[in-house]
Structures are given as structure tokens and as C-alpha cells.
Amino acid sequence: MLKTACLIFNPVAGQGNAEIDLARIRSILEPDIELEILLTSPDTNTEQMARQAIERGVEALIASGGDGTVSAVAEATITTGIPLGIIARGTANAFATALGIPLDLNAACETIRTGMTRKVDTALCNGKPMILLAGIGFEAETVEKADRATKDRLGMLAYVLAGLAQLREMERFAVEIETGDRVIRTEAVAVTVANVAPPTSILAQGPAGLVGDDGLLDITIVAPANVLGAIAVSYNLLSTALSGEASLRDDVGYLRSDRVRITTDPPQKVVVDGEILGTTPIEVSCLPGALTIFVPFIEEPAPVEKLEGLPNLEIEPKELG
Numbered sequence: 207m208l209k210t211a212c213l214i215f216n217p218v219a220g221q222g223n224a225e226i227d228l229a230r231i232r233s234i235l236e237p238d239i240e241l242e243i244l245l246t247s248p249d250t251n252t253e254q255m256a257r258q259a260i261e262r263g264v265e266a267l268i269a270s271g272g273d274g275t276v277s278a279v280a281e282a283t284i285t286t287g288i289p290l291g292i293i294a295r296g297t298a299n300a301f302a303t304a305l306g307i308p309l310d311l312n313a314a315c316e317t318i319r320t321g322m323t324r325k326v327d328t329a330l331c332n333g334k335p336m337i338l339l340a341g342i343g344f345e346a347e348t349v350e351k352a353d354r355a356t357k358d359r360l361g362m363l364a365y366v367l368a369g370l371a372q373l374r375e376m377e378r379f380a381v382e383i384e385t386g387d388r389v390i391r392t393e394a395v396a397v398t399v400a401n402v403a404p405p406t407s408i409l410a411q412g413p414a415g416l417v418g419d420d421g422l423l424d425i426t427i428v429a430p431a432n433v434l435g436a437i438a439v440s441y442n443l444l445s446t447a448l449s450g451e452a453s454l455r456d457d458v459g460y461l462r463s464d465r466v467r468i469t470t471d472p473p474q475k476v477v478v479d480g481e482i483l484g485t486t487p488i489e490v491s492c493l494p495g496a497l498t499i500f501v502p503f504i505e506e507p508a509p510v511e512k513l514e515g516l517p518n519l520e521i522e523p524k525e526l527g
């Protein structure tokens with residue numbers, strides 16, 4: 207079990223009460239784990255803060271804040287083998303949701319205290335760490351429209367409103383997708399390259415279930431012809447994501463590859479893990495098992511038979527037929 211950890215805590219993330227949250231985290235973890243607690247400030251380079259903690263030789267890092275805080279700390283741990291605990295306290299909490307970590311603060315702390323870890327893939331997008339996904343086109347425009355003030359006022363609804371505003375300006379672009387063994391050319395409104403994604407990242411949900419430790423990226427191409435088509439495709443992708451099915455629509459395509467290069471005409475904005483990165487072209491390659499995270503204990507399916515241990519047990523094979 208974990209003995210020491212460095213907790214990087216954003217006191218202004220989300221809409222909760224940071225003092226109460228921090229007190230609860232300490233009350234659950236500190237009986238077992240010696241915590242070094244570092245608070246972020248507007249001027250903190252959170253990734254650097256995490257890297258320095260790793261250089262000091264911490265046993266584990268815990269990130270508590272919104273997606274910005276979590277991604278910065280996570281990026282510092284990539285390929286180090288240092289396990290990362292996530293206590294999500296932001297608005298969208300895409301990282302925790304996509305990685306299967308409970309959003310409830312007590313359950314998230316218990317996950318870390320219990321100490322079970324799992325390796326998951328990450329990726330590099332134009333040389334920069336990518337844990338969830340790169341969105342080309344529609345999503346990038348939406349992220350840019352959902353500003354801080356609106357997020358503070360409306361939470362998740364800010365993204366929905368920004369998405370609706372963006373629908374009116376939606377335009378198809380020409381796209382070339384080059385993998386290790388082929389080049390695909392088509393038109394799209396959005397192309398998403400995902401390592402893992404929460405169900406709410408609907409533009410990543412072409413295939414059924416994204417797997418975070420398969421060494422592969424899931425590429426989804428969404429190409430509705432008009433605004434009505436875009437609404438229909440959004441609804442389809444959300445419902446198939448929630449039911450764990452793949453989309454069968456003609457205006458949705460998907461493929462898997464360990465690396466991909468994407469070029470568009472005209473160039474499109476790119477958002478990586480919620481932050482605007484720049485514009486196309488992009489090159490994304492998977493880094494298998496590069497991130498170690500604390501995960502909740504998942505019960506194995508109950509065995510359908512158990513006989514061993516019974517007194518004076520004899521099992522005699524029977525001749526069939």
C-alpha cells in the first residue's frame with residue numbers, strides 16, 4: 207500500500223468548496239498516506255510542479271482539480287511509472303470519466319487508498335502529450351467558443367450552447383488520413399483521434415467502446431451534409447456511446463491505427479485534451495502503457511463453478527456418448 211504521495215490541489219477548480227474538499231481528502235488519505243500538499247496558483251506551471259515532485263522522489267502523485275490540473279500532472283508522469291491518483295473537482299471532468307475513475311470525492315480517495323493501479327496508453331500529438339483525444343474541426347471551434355466566464359456561470363451547459371452556436375457555422379473540409387498501411391481521402395465536419403474518451407465526447411464515438419490499453423488510436427470521421435444531419439448524427443453518436451454500440455450511419459466512419467497523420471484543406475483548428483493546440487496537419491502516435499493510474503477495484507465476473515475445498519472431494523471424468 208502507498209505510504210507517501212504528493213497532492214497537487216487547485217483551490218479554485220469547479221463549483222465546490224475547496225476547503226471542505228481538501229479537509230475530506232486529508233481525513234480519508236492521511237491516516238494511511240503521508241501527504242505533501244501543494245496548492246496551485248494562477249502563475250503556477252502545474253506540470254513543472256509535478257516534475258519537481260517526481261525529481262524529489264515521490265512515490266505517487268495525486269491531482270485534484272479540473273481537467274487542466276489533471277492533464278498537467280498526468281503529463282509529468284508519462285513514461286515515469288509514477289502512479290497517478292485523480293480526484294476530479296472540475297466542471298467536465300473528462301479525464302476521470304474516460305479513465306473509469308469515480309467522480310465522487312470519497313470514492314476517488316478510496317481508489318487511491320486501496321492502491322490498485324493499471325497501465326493505460328497515452329499518445330503524442332505533434333510531439334505533445336495527449337491522454338484523451340485530438341479533435342479537428344467542429345470540437346476545436348466549440349472549445350474556443352466556451353469561454354471561462356460562461357463555464358463558471360453554466361458549467362457543462364456552456365459546451366452545449368457553444369456546440370449549438372457552432373452548428374450554424376459548420377462547414378465540410380477535405381481530409382486525408384494516412385496510417386501505416388493506407389491513405390484515406392474524404393470530406394468531414396469533424397475528425398477525432400482518441401486514445402480514450404468520455405461518452406460526452408460524442409465526436410469520438412464512432413466505434414463501440416474505446417479501449418485505453420490496446421496500443422491503438424480510434425479515429426472517427428463525422429460528415430453530416432447539413433445542420434439537420436448534424437443534429438441527427440450527434441444524437442446517434444451519443445445514444446450509441448451510452449449503449450456501447452458502434453454507429454452504423456453513412457455519415458460516420460471509423461478506423462483504428464497505432465499512428466496517423468491527418469491533413470485537411472483548408473487547415474482546421476485542433477484541440478488536444480481540451481486545449482487549442484494549433485491547426486492541421488497533425489501526427490498522432492500511441493505510447494502503449496505510458497501512464498500508470500490508480501483505478502477502482504473491479505470485481506471479476508463471478509465464477510460459474512467452484513468445487514475445490516469441499517470435504518472428501520472426488521471428481522470422476524465421465525465418458526461421453
Ligand SMILES: Nc1ncnc2c1ncn2[C@@H]1O[C@H](COP(=O)(O)OP(=O)(O)OP(=O)(O)O)[C@@H](O)[C@H]1O
Pocket residue numbers: 216217218219220246247248249250270271272273274275276295296297298299357
Ligand atoms: N489558486 C488559483 N487561483 C486562480 N486560478 C488558479 C489557481 N490555481 C490554478 N488556477 C488556474 O486554474 C486553471 C486550471 O483549472 P483546472 O484545470 O483545475 O480547472 P478547469 O480546467 O478550469 O476545469 P473546469 O473548467 O472543469 O472547472 C489554470 O488556468 C490555472 O491557472
